[in-house]
Amino acid sequence: MAKADKGPYEVGFGKPPPSSQFKPGQSGNPNGRPRGAKNFATAIEQELDTRVTVTENGRRRRISKREVIAKHLVNKAAGGDLKAIPLLLNEARGGQSNPDPGSDQVFDTPEDRKVFDGVIARILNSSHENVSSLPTAEGGEPQSTRPSHEIEE
Numbered sequence: 001m002a003k004a005d006k007g008p009y010e011v012g013f014g015k016p017p018p019s020s021q022f023k024p025g026q027s028g029n030p031n032g033r034p035r036g037a038k039n040f041a042t043a044i045e046q047e048l049d050t051r052v053t054v055t056e057n058g059r060r061r062r063i064s065k066r067e068v069i070a071k072h073l074v075n076k077a078a079g080g081d082l083k084a085i086p087l088l089l090n091e092a093r094g095g096q097s098n099p100d101p102g103s104d105q106v107f108d109t110p111e112d113r114k115v116f117d118g119v120i121a122r123i124l125n126s127s128h129e130n131v132s133s134l135p136t137a138e139g140g141e142p143q144s145t146r147p148s149h150e151i152e153e
Helices: 040-049 065-078 084-094 110-128
Strands: 002-004 007-009 051-056 059-064
Touching: 040 065, 051 065, 059 065, 065 084, 065 110
Parallel strands: none
Antiparallel strands: 002 007, 051 059
């Protein structure tokens, strides 16, 4: 048994000596996480909300990085980028607060619907076209890019 200033005290597991115990008002880890430290998600949100200057239609505007990303994604999808289309549609679906189960409407304006219809038409036209104008590696007859089981005779 060790003797301390305030009488006998048994030192053991979970009972450190009084000299090494935390003092009243002292933190257990003074060099730990500072107050107000941001986690990764908060840092991403803050960065997406920062504003940048862009030139759009000959005019300079300050918009958030979030808006820049959204514009770029929509433009790529409208241009026929097959990877951007499902990503855009998933984001549009996820942004609905109370989706109506009977409604598949994800467009806010008629312009959105027009752009989407144009993208769908482009996809359908490109998948039904027979791309027979591509030359072969040997420079001979053009070949179709469709698999042999899809070639109509």
